[in-house]
Amino acid sequence: MQIDLSTLQQRAARLNARLSSCELCPRRCAVSRLDAEMGYCHSSAQPIVASCCAHMGEEPAISGVRGSGTIFFANCNLRCVFCQNYQISQDWQKQQGNVISIEKLAQCMLSLQEMGCHNISFVSPSHFVPQIVQALTLAVPRGLELPLVYNTNGYDSLETLRELDGIIDVYLPDLKYADADKALKYSDAPNYVSVARAAIREMYRQVGKLQTDDKGIALRGVIVRHLLLPHDIAGSRDSLNWLACEVSPDVSLSLMSQYHPTHKASAFPEINRRINRRLYDRAVAVLDECGLENGWVQGMESPESYLPDFDKEGHPFEIN
Secondary structure (H helix, E strand, O other): OOOOHHHHHHHHHHHHHHHHHOOOOOOOOOOOHHHOOOOOOOOOOOOEEEEEEEEOOOOHHHHOOOOEEEEEEOOOOOOOOOOOOHHHHOOHHHHHHHEOOHHHHHHHHHHHHHOOOOOEEEEOOHHHHHHHHHHHHHHHHHOOOOOEEEEEOOOOOHHHHHHOOOOOOEEEEEOOOOOHHHHHHHHOOOOHHHHHHHHHHHHHHHHOOOEEOOOOOEEEEEEEEEEOOHHHOOOHHHHHHHHHHHHOOOOEEEEEOOOOOOOOHHHOHHHOOOOOHHHHHHHHHHHHHHOOOOEEEOOOOOHHHHOOOOOOOOOOOOOO
16 A cells, blocks of 8 residues: 555545445445445445455465455445355345444454465455445554455446555456446446446556566556356457557456356356356467466366355355
């Protein structure tokens, strides 16, 4: 984080005021979350945290050898029918039991730092940005100094992202689709393509290409995640070409093959299956064609190790 405490407090105050007519994300619901009104994300003024843990399953530059200090926020501003985190992203009534205070959120960050994690990673943070920044005003004076990771689905507003300039060190956005109709069908996300692309441009403007320490751990920069979907529903060639030509060929990309049909995917025959080798090989070839050389390509291994269970005791990604 590059800004001083006074500026951080000013940002927190501005963001908190926006909860009175919430337009934090592209949904622009305009409900008063300060008065317990709930819009699309089913979240009011207090943060909702489903899990707080040292997570080893992220990209090597994020998890390293000691894990990423990951705070999984509940609820979401998308409705992906194939969401692997659907237990916490779309079971809103159950997640009301995970409401915590701003003070507790700050304590979570400090506890993860004490555990030796490489960073603090906010997962699905888009609808809780004011609460995150408020918690930082408490945690930073108490010694929080780890890099901050914004791990997002990409459906973020520019106005909110600009308030994070100088606060977030590493942006980890998804680039899910290249076709607006598919984004609407499978994630209920109007204008996802234009919104996510504008957001990624802003993220790259703020922090630029990935910078790591001498052990390869991320300190600053952007890593874009692109999940391959069956029948190329993700539009991989279009998205990867756009990244190389409109953001930078130096941007770090995480090409992910772990898609597993879960949640409501069975209602859509075209995505109710794993990706195949042909689609995977085509996407890898596009990387070379585009000149995208930085980042990671996930192998075609079984995806079960990537599927969390937030209903069990302990770490949601532990394999029994």
